[in-house]
Amino acid sequence: MNSQIEPSVLMPDVQSTLDERHITIQRVGIRQVKQPMLLQLADGSVQATIAEWTFTVMLPAHEKGTHMSRFMALLNTWRNRPMTAETFRAMALEMLPLLHAEKGDITATFPYFINKKAPVSGVESLMDYQVTWVARAQGQQAVVEQTVLVPVMSLCPCSKAISEYGAHNQRSHVTVSLIAEQHYELDDLIRRIEAQGSCELWGLLKRTDEKYVTERSYDNPKFVEDLVRDVAAVFQKLPGVVSYRVEAENFESIHNHSAYAVVEG
Numbered sequence: 578m579n580s581q582i583e584p585s586v587l588m589p590d591v592q593s594t595l596d597e598r599h600i601t602i603q604r605v606g607i608r609q610v611k612q613p614m615l616l617q618l619a620d621g622s623v624q625a626t627i628a629e630w631t632f633t634v635m636l637p638a639h640e641k642g643t644h645m646s647r648f649m650a651l652l653n654t655w656r657n658r659p660m661t662a663e664t665f666r667a668m669a670l671e672m673l674p675l676l677h678a679e680k681g682d683i684t685a686t687f688p689y690f691i692n693k694k695a696p697v698s699g700v701e702s703l704m705d706y707q708v709t710w711v712a713r714a715q716g717q718q719a720v721v722e723q724t725v726l727v728p729v730m731s732l733c734p735c736s737k738a739i740s741e742y743g744a745h746n747q748r749s750h751v752t753v754s755l756i757a758e759q760h761y762e763l764d765d766l767i768r769r770i771e772a773q774g775s776c777e778l779w780g781l782l783k784r785t786d787e788k789y790v791t792e793r794s795y796d797n798p799k800f801v802e803d804l805v806r807d808v809a810a811v812f813q814k815l816p817g818v819v820s821y822r823v824e825a826e827n828f829e830s831i832h833n834h835s836a837y838a839v840v841e842g
């Protein structure tokens with residue numbers, strides 16, 4: 578064997594052969610890839626997190642297999658570059674020529690951390706929020722959808738109205754998916770959503786803060802319907818919004834099931 582020849586050239590390349598079943602595959606790729614990820618924040622700092630990635634492309638009917646190794650190769654070239662939703666979009670556009678694909682999607686789900694100050698004592702602690710970015714690319718265009726899951730507190734208005742004292746309350750998950758013509762920072766989206774809960778959450782609370790949270794939620798009761806409507810009203814008014822979806826799940830403390838609502842606009 579000639580030692581100058583790259584060994585893979587001599588190997589059969591099965592995925593490059595012709596397929597005769599005439600079936601286009603809408604999405605083929607890899608998923609459940611866990612990798613460190615750097616986020617470029619608006620204040621110039623960089624946050625380290627870990628993302629779970631999915632990469633897919635459309636495969637034309639005549640091609641037997643995609644270039645499976647190139648998804649990971651793409652991720653490798655981006656792994657030290659701090660990401661924003663905009664660079665994530667650029668990554669999806671870069672994937673298409675690399676994979677010889679007309680169409681493809683990239684999804685990354687990761688925890689995002691905000692340093693919050695408790696409402697009375699001012700003690701600082703981190704809160705985690707689950708974020709998902711989906712970039713859908715076709716030709717020269719790519720659209721990014723940002724989804725954030727924001728935990729808040731909800732207190733039942735009915736329970737408050739019918740009870741001589743107290744009211745049942747619980748943790749609620751408010752999940753907003755947004756496609757917009759202009760960029761919205763994660764902090765900005767999260768704060769707009771948190772403001773609509775009966776009360777927001779913090780990682781660390783002292784007794785003075787706990788009193789505040791208890792009274793604030795009591796003064797601001799919300800059904801699951803109130804949560805989705807109030808959050809939807811915020812996103813309806815934001816400039817450049819193409820579409821939004823607001824979902825709320827209340828982990829009811831008086832039931833072993835959740836109350837649930839969705840608004841799409």
Ligand SMILES: Nc1nc2c(ncn2[C@@H]2O[C@H](COP(=O)(O)OP(=O)(O)OP(=O)(O)O)[C@@H](O)[C@H]2O)c(=O)[nH]1
Nearest residue numbers: 585590591592593605641642643644645646647648
């Ligand atoms: N297409 C495809 N490849 C698979 C699958 N499972 C494992 N692989 C392997 O993924 C490996 C890398 O795929 P390719 O990107 O085509 O590798 P390559 O031909 O060395 O690289 P390129 O020349 O860049 O295409 C190959 O060894 C494939 O056999 C599968 O279900 N589909």
